[in-house]
Amino acid sequence: MELFYIRGGEGMLLDLFKTFFKIGAFTFGGGYAMLPIIQRELVERKKMISDMEFMNAIALAQASPGPVAVNTSIYVGYRICGLKGALSCLIGAILPSFLIILFIAMYFFQFRSNPIVEKIFMGIRPAVVALILSAVYTMWKKSRKTYIKLFASIVTMLMIVFLNVSPVIIVIAGALISVIYHRVLYEDMENEH
Amino acid sequence: MSALLQLFISFFKIGAFSFGGGYAMLPLIEKEVIITHKWITSAEYIDILAIAEMTPGPIAINSATFLGYRVYGVLGSVVATLGVVLPSFIVMSIIFISMYRFKNSPYVDWVFKGIRPVVIGLIAAAAVSVGRTSLVDIKGIIIAIALFYSVTFKKLNPILAIIIAGIIGVILY
Numbered sequence: 001m002e003l004f005y006i007r008g009g010e011g012m013l014l015d016l017f018k019t020f021f022k023i024g025a026f027t028f029g030g031g032y033a034m035l036p037i038i039q040r041e042l043v044e045r046k047k048m049i050s051d052m053e054f055m056n057a058i059a060l061a062q063a064s065p066g067p068v069a070v071n072t073s074i075y076v077g078y079r080i081c082g083l084k085g086a087l088s089c090l091i092g093a094i095l096p097s098f099l100i101i102l103f104i105a106m107y108f109f110q111f112r113s114n115p116i117v118e119k120i121f122m123g124i125r126p127a128v129v130a131l132i133l134s135a136v137y138t139m140w141k142k143s144r145k146t147y148i149k150l151f152a153s154i155v156t157m158l159m160i161v162f163l164n165v166s167p168v169i170i171v172i173a174g175a176l177i178s179v180i181y182h183r184v185l186y187e188d189m190e191n192e193h
Numbered sequence: 194m195s196a197l198l199q200l201f202i203s204f205f206k207i208g209a210f211s212f213g214g215g216y217a218m219l220p221l222i223e224k225e226v227i228i229t230h231k232w233i234t235s236a237e238y239i240d241i242l243a244i245a246e247m248t249p250g251p252i253a254i255n256s257a258t259f260l261g262y263r264v265y266g267v268l269g270s271v272v273a274t275l276g277v278v279l280p281s282f283i284v285m286s287i288i289f290i291s292m293y294r295f296k297n298s299p300y301v302d303w304v305f306k307g308i309r310p311v312v313i314g315l316i317a318a319a320a321v322s323v324g325r326t327s328l329v330d331i332k333g334i335i336i337a338i339a340l341f342y343s344v345t346f347k348k349l350n351p352i353l354a355i356i357i358a359g360i361i362g363v364i365l366y
Contacts, residue, residue, distance in 0.1 A: 026352045027249045032319040036344065036351045052309070059308040060288055062315055066208050066281030067251030074285040086286070094278060097250020101258040102270055104244055116363060121247055123336060123362020124355055125327035130340035131351050132320040138345065139313050149310040156314025161321050170315070171308050178307020179300060186299075 012048075012081050013088045019046070020073050020092030027069055027097075033128045034069045036135040038076070048080050051142045063171040069093060196265050197272050203230060204257045204276035211253065222256050232264050253277050332365050 019041050027034040035058065042048045049057070057079070061071030070093060077089030143149065152174065159165040203225045211221050219242075226232045233241070245255035254277060261273030295301050328334050336358060343349035 022352065025249055026355050027251075028247075028355065032316060032323070035316065040351055052305075055309045055312050056305050058316070059305070059312045060285070062312065063308075064281065064284045064288065065211060066278065066284070067253050069251050070254070070278055070281045071285055074282055075289060078285070078289040083286075086282070086289075090278065090282060094250065094254055094274065097248060097254050098258050098270070098274055100248045100250070101244070101255050102262060102267065104248065105259050105262040105270070117247060119363045119366045120359040121362065122333070122366045123358040123360070125323075126333040126337040127340050127355055127358030129320055129324045129327050130337040131344060131354065132316060132323060133337075133341050134345045134351075136313060136317045136320060137341075139316070143309065143313070152310035153314040153317065156311045157317040157321070160315065160318035167315050167318075170311055174307040174311035175304040176307070179303045182299070182303040182306070 013084055015046075016077060016080060016085055017088040017092040020077075020089045021095060023073070024069075024093040025096035028124055028128055032068070032132045032135070034072070036131045036138075038072065039135060039138060042076065049076060051139070053079060055139060055143075059171060062167050197269065199230065200261055200264055200269055200273045201276040204261075204273045205279055207253060207257070208277040209280035219252070222253065226256070226260055232260055336361055336365075 023034050023037045023041065026037060039054060043051055043054050057072050057075040060075055061068045064071050070090065073089040073093035074086045077086035081088070156170050159170060160167060207221050207225055223238065227235055227238055241256055241259050245252045248255060254274060257273040257277040258270045261270035292301055328337060340354050340358060344351055344354050
């Protein structure tokens, strides 16, 4: 299956590092804000991974412990350049926040009460919502749309928003239901022959 | 036990047991750094959260870097940050390697077929929860709609969108 073929050479490592450094530097408001940036940089511009692989990465990142942004960077790195790729992406993704926080911790703890900074964030917060919605729209647009998928997406959203169900449980349930469904379908097909 | 080792173990635990990322991690971080080790007070913790929110990067990493520095200087911040990302690295490596090994099994394909629609729902839910706290007035809603349109249909670069939003914030508020 082409899906798991490691296709990049070592020449890509610096490129991966730079791309994830950029992604890490602009990920405000939680891991989801980075998704449209990864999508634009790696899927649309550089075509390093496909839309489907991108969604696979997010699904696995969600179902695993740790920050989603970190998990996604590690998985994408593995997919493109193996272990070295995973390390390049991980270090690139966490270095900007590490350096910024270290700087603030050392020199600038009063940062948070700066009124200009507060105003900048009044603008950035709604932008983060817009970016996340844009990722949802683009992913839906590009997937092979069926009613059953739409139903699954909406049920997932409602369960999280209104019932506070853990995303981990929903990801595992989605995987199980799909395996059982395909398994039954497969057996039916075999029985007919 | 030395402070460095304690830092590493605490943040390794935080990385290993917080699923779902972001704000789901906060209760565990609170328990480790305020209650168990008393590295900081609750008031200081809220200040750190405010800073984490205003700087890029996952909140778990921001807290690890900040607290590591408070407890043991630059070396402490490196150790705590490595501790918090190590579980992610181990788990994602195991997942990748096992999928690579079973890449020809139809089960892997079926698993992904099942989780892709879930992912779209998960992200939509994240938009709702971020929106609840971020869209506080009509100006914010207009900024969100304008940028959604520009990024989705006019191919505005998302990084540029964040920079533009910061400038608009300074002008409007």
